[in-house]
Amino acid sequence: MIQNKSLADRYSRQTTLPEIGASGQQKLKRAKVLIVGMGGLGCPAAQYLTAAGVGTLGLMDHDLIQATNLHRQILYKESDVGQPKVTTAKTALQNLNSDVNINAINDWLTAENALSQFEEYDLIIDGSDNFQTKYLINDAAVLTGKPWVYGSIYKFQGQLSVFNYSNGPTYRCLFPTTTNRNVSCDEVGVIGALPGVLGILQASEAIKIILDTGNILSGKLKIIDLMTHQDQLIQLRRDDSKIEEIKNRGLKPEIFRCTLESGDKLYLDVRDKFEEPLLDESNVLKIPINRLEDHHSDIPTDRHVHVICQTGNRSKQAIKYLHSHHGFTNLVNVDGGIQAIMKQQETHA
Amino acid sequence: MPRKCNLLQIIMTLTIKYFGVIAEETGTHQEIVTLDSADLSVDSLKEYCVSKYSLSDPESIQVAVNQNMDHAGGLDNGDEVAFLPPFSGG
Numbered sequence: 001m002i003q004n005k006s007l008a009d010r011y012s013r014q015t016t017l018p019e020i021g022a023s024g025q026q027k028l029k030r031a032k033v034l035i036v037g038m039g040g041l042g043c044p045a046a047q048y049l050t051a052a053g054v055g056t057l058g059l060m061d062h063d064l065i066q067a068t069n070l071h072r073q074i075l076y077k078e079s080d081v082g083q084p085k086v087t088t089a090k091t092a093l094q095n096l097n098s099d100v101n102i103n104a105i106n107d108w109l110t111a112e113n114a115l116s117q118f119e120e121y122d123l124i125i126d127g128s129d130n131f132q133t134k135y136l137i138n139d140a141a142v143l144t145g146k147p148w149v150y151g152s153i154y155k156f157q158g159q160l161s162v163f164n165y166s167n168g169p170t171y172r173c174l175f176p177t178t179t180n181r182n183v184s185c186d187e188v189g190v191i192g193a194l195p196g197v198l199g200i201l202q203a204s205e206a207i208k209i210i211l212d213t214g215n216i217l218s219g220k221l222k223i224i225d226l227m228t229h230q231d232q233l234i235q236l237r238r239d240d241s242k243i244e245e246i247k248n249r250g251l252k253p254e255i256f257r258c259t260l261e262s263g264d265k266l267y268l269d270v271r272d273k274f275e276e277p278l279l280d281e282s283n284v285l286k287i288p289i290n291r292l293e294d295h296h297s298d299i300p301t302d303r304h305v306h307v308i309c310q311t312g313n314r315s316k317q318a319i320k321y322l323h324s325h326h327g328f329t330n331l332v333n334v335d336g337g338i339q340a341i342m343k344q345q346e347t348h349a
Numbered sequence: 350m351p352r353k354c355n356l357l358q359i360i361m362t363l364t365i366k367y368f369g370v371i372a373e374e375t376g377t378h379q380e381i382v383t384l385d386s387a388d389l390s391v392d393s394l395k396e397y398c399v400s401k402y403s404l405s406d407p408e409s410i411q412v413a414v415n416q417n418m419d420h421a422g423g424l425d426n427g428d429e430v431a432f433l434p435p436f437s438g439g
């Protein structure tokens with residue numbers, strides 16, 4: 001085909017590098033990479049891996065594209081809002097490179113599906129936005145013997161490492177203790193370029209692992225601060241006991257819960273379904289903020305309803321929306337959100 | 350106050366770097382602290398900072414010394430200490 005002919009040298013600018021060459025391009029073509037989470041980190045990682053000619057890419061996410069994603073998840077367009085992330089990403093990535101075999105997995109990573117999914121791939125890229133998934137990726141990677149490229153962001157700062165690579169440390173060797181402090185970009189905000197920087201670095205580490213070249217960021221934690229440029233490269237320590245624990249225990253989901261300790265009040269939790277700590281008491285009504293339009297009629301109007309989220313910002317937006325669009329006047333914001341409640345409980349404990 | 354010896358004062362100066370939400374709780378990215386002790390452990394420094402700034406979720410905070418997590422737990426004059434929280438965003 002004419003089109004194929006014109007694309008014949010599409011990889012020439014990378015195969016010119018002695019570290020890649022024709023044999024490296026073959027390695028990329030044979031490689032299978034799973035990206036867990038197609039948000040701020042997963043999108044740019046997927047774009048660069050697709051463009052580089054990685055043979056098989058798995059994209060795993062169960063979210064829909066929201067308007068608030070567009071400032072950083074630049075694979076998606078305005079017209080994609082409301083569509084599933086993975087199918088939209090697949091179409092866009094196939095337009096970029098039709099040679100790549102893309103599996104759109106419209107699902108969350110769970111303790112039930114993690115091992116079978118990981119078995120299908122050579123390495124995993126972490127594009128997740130919560131601790132539960134990060135520990136799950138870590139443990140499933142240990143149990144299936146796959147390396148994974150960790151990325152995580154907070155406002156202007158990012159953390160990057162390669163875990164479980166060639167007898168190197170794992171995420172639990174660095175952060176053994178799980179935490180309730182799940183703070184997402186939705187809550188505290190993030191500069192759009194930050195996950196771009198991190199996601200592309202994750203793609204770069206993945207390519208180096210596939211090519212078996214350069215210094216892989218295993219046993220080191222890179223910290224990037226776009227505000228201060230005080231970057232750090234921290235030497236990590238492998239903790240065999242943590243790894244043994246995972247092997248003995250198998251996959252156990254980390255679930256964080258918080259108790260509101262006020263059974264007489266009615267709460268409306270406007271966070272996404274899997275955001276932790278979970279509030280699973282009977283006096284908590286759960287409607288994620290982007291579903292309020294369809295489900296506002298489930299909210300009682302005859303009593304005070306305390307609207308809650310992680311830090312109090314989204315709940316405030318939700319109240320504003322419900323008041324102006326649907327006439328609610330009985331809603332009270334929980335200032336500071338669940339984080340403030342937990343901090344208070346910690347102090348009193 | 351520095352402890353006075355006959356011939357020299359034993360003073361330890363440390364640079365402490367705070368990351369993520371910890372920097373917000375302390376109100377600074379970096380501070381230099383001078384202590385009148387030549388014998389301070391990483392754990393006691395952490396305990397001191399946790400209580401001074403009411404840092405939340407102290408168990409999740411990891412401490413690196415001179416960009417190394419593989420430290421023996423002691424501190425020396427001039428050390429750079431980093432307080433690292435896990436990040437969850439993505």
